[in-house]
Amino acid sequence: MEFLDVQHNTALVIASIVVALVAGFTGLTLSKDLSTKSVARRKVSIAMSAIALGGGIWSMHFVAMLGIQMPILFFYDAAITLASALLAILIVGTALLLLHFRERTPFTLSAAGALVGCGILAMHYVGMAGLQLCRAVYTPLGILLAVVSAVGLCIAAFWIAYGRRTNRNILLGTLCFGSAVSAVHFAAMAGTNFVALPTLHEFGPVMSNETLAMGVILSSFVIFGAFLWMGVTFFAPTAGEAAQQPIAAQDSKASPPVPAPTLATVxxxxxxxxxxxxxxxxxxxxxxxxxxxxxxxxxxxxxxxxxxxxxxxxxxxxxxxxxxxxxxxxxxxxxxxxxxxxxxxxxxxxxxxxxxxxxxxxxxxxxxxxxxx
Incomplete structure (x- = not known):
């Protein structure tokens, strides 16, 4: 079996890591302070967080895959590629529902982190199965490194980000999540070789790198747009923090605040x-x-x-x-x-x-x- 010579585009490798970090920040910030919201608003926020985190996993993977250079022409199965994205979003959404609609215990945090780690692994290997005219050959060490890094770093990310819902912890959780997504991809790829195949094995329509690039650009645009949206208000004080600010800090010329409802109205x-x-x-x-x-x-x-x-x-x-x-x-x-x-x-x-x-x-x-x- 003759393995293909594989090179990586450094700029796209760096871009893929940035995408993972941005997606992690956006998803973890979107799910902040949900305990003060209604059930309907929590569900909407969790859905948006799942799309940001799951879509970020998918985008990071395929930005890095666009940077792969092989001596043959290869394509992607569109149906399998789409399925890998939906799988990541679904698994991450399940983990977020577990965190926000169940009692948040150490077991719940660990289970949610492990679930997201499994989502990253599933997305990676399902996405790799969509390659056409070449096939990935995995090594046991590469798979082991991918599994350990995915589950370990995702559990750490959720323990940190959800241990105390502070801005500092969310930023540290973002680093862990971005590291988990990147580590899975590059640890797995380090233990992966490729062999050429003479024919296509189509499950769905075949798409080229150019078509994939359009999908990745679109998903990255959405993620970065959400990142900017959340980043603008990230350091703004929450309602609870604003209530704790001293009265002396308020503008003396401002209108007097409206009295809070009395306890009898609760x-x-x-x-x-x-x-x-x-x-x-x-x-x-x-x-x-x-x-x-x-x-x-x-x-x-x-x-x-x-x-x-x-x-x-x-x-x-x-x-x-x-x-x-x-x-x-x-x-x-x-x-x-x-x-x-x-x-x-x-x-x-x-x-x-x-x-x-x-x-x-x-x-x-x-x-x-x-x-x-």
């Missing part, structure tokens, strides 16, 4: 048989996460609420409810007794039908301080 919408009942937070004993939704417990009954636990936290902490656990909010005025269990605890209520609520180690001190224990 009501919890609970649904039953098509009717939405608005419950005063003062009547609530505790709120419990239930998948994408929450259960609201009062002294009389258990109610269903369409808010996810993240939205309940955002809306109800100002009303005096406190977090005792990643899945629970408790009204301290309703707590009847507290029991310390080594480095955790339990809150109990006077109503006999109300179950006890766990207090995790990370929230133990805050709960004890609020209860005056």
């Amino acid at each position: 009501r919890i919408p609970c649904e039953h048989n098509g009717v939405t009942k608005l419950i005063d937070p003062a009547q609530v004993a505790f709120v419990q996460a239930e998948g994408h939704y929450t259960n609201v417990f009062t002294k009389d009954a258990k109610h269903f609420c369409g808010w996810p636990i993240t939205e309940a936290i955002t809306r109800l902490e100002a009303s005096g409810l406190i977090r005792t656990h990643r899945s629970y909010l408790v009204n301290p005025a309703q707590v009847n007794d507290f029991e310390r269990l080594k480095d955790t605890g339990v809150c109990r209520f006077a109503a006999p039908h109300l179950p006890p609520v766990p207090v995790s180690r990370s929230h133990l001190k805050g709960v004890r301080d609020v209860l005056g224990i």
